[in-house]
Amino acid sequence: MADLAFPQPETFTLPIVGQTSVFPVGRIFCVGRNYVAHAEEMGSVVDRAAPFYFTKSALNAVRSGNSVPFPQGTRDFHHEVELVVALGASLVNADPDHAMKAVFGYGCGLDMTRRDLQIRERKKQRPWDLGKDLENGSVLGPITPQHTWDGPEGQAIWLDVNGIRRQTGQLDDMVWSVGELLANLSTFYHLEPGDIVMTGTPAGVGPVVPGDTIDAGITGLEQISHHLME
Structure with a gap:
């Protein structure tokens, strides 16, 4: 193997609850407009014919x-809390029941x-990369x-900013279930262990500013915290 011209970043990993091993993150797939109320607050409608996706880099x-x-x-930086699905097996053209068997675990994410x-590029019918993959x-x-x-x-x-509740909802409110999302996504990609899917956000998204602290959680999963420096 040829020497690298410069060092590459290490694989991004996440702790696994109750284990000493870590979860290596591959690709990050995100689901848009998977909660009706959030789609409405963004001035959009849910496409009930099929899920809608975009991607973010693990880097x-x-x-x-x-x-x-x-x-x-x-000048308008927003929070969105989401259920994260982490895959531990390959999936190709799967049905929802089979797709669920490939799930390694779950987490909470922002x-x-x-x-x-995002809105500027959406109005020009351009990709959302500048708004999302930062x-x-x-x-x-x-x-x-x-x-x-048990989920x-x-x-x-839910999600709080500086101790004040901003977002709250139920995972049952998702338009597309976890199994349906994975099955559909597996018709477009050969999904692999390490891939994760962020499944959309409930209503209540809003801006954060330097100095804010975001706390978020999903019942039964590890809570998360994120601070924006002044």
Whole structure:
């Protein structure tokens, strides 16, 4: 193997609850408009014919519990709390029941968004990359193995900013279930162990500013915290 011209980043990993091993993150797939109320607050409608996706780079992900700089190039930076699904097996053209067997575990995450840039590009029918795939833009908590969590059905999801509740909902409110999302996504990609899917956010998204602290959680999973430096 040829020598690398310069060092490459190490594989981004997440703690696994109850284990000493860590979860290596591959690709990050995100689901848009998977809660009706959130789609409405963004001036959009849910496409009930099929889920809608975008991607974020694992190189731009950060673990829960960190303090990070406020991002460049935005004056309208928003929080979005989401259920994170971590895959532990390959999936290709799967049905929903089979797709669920590939789930390694679950976590809580934040899809941080430069909303002004997302909306600007959306109006011009351009990709959302500047708004969505930004440094420290995916905040990911520890992964709880699937067999140790009584979910996702019947579990609540919430987010606070500086101790004030901003988002709250139920995972049952998702338009597309975890199994349906994985099955559909597996018709477009050969999904592999290490891939994760961020499953959309409930209503209540809003802006954060330097100095804010975000705390979020899903019933039965590890809570997460994220601080924006002054």
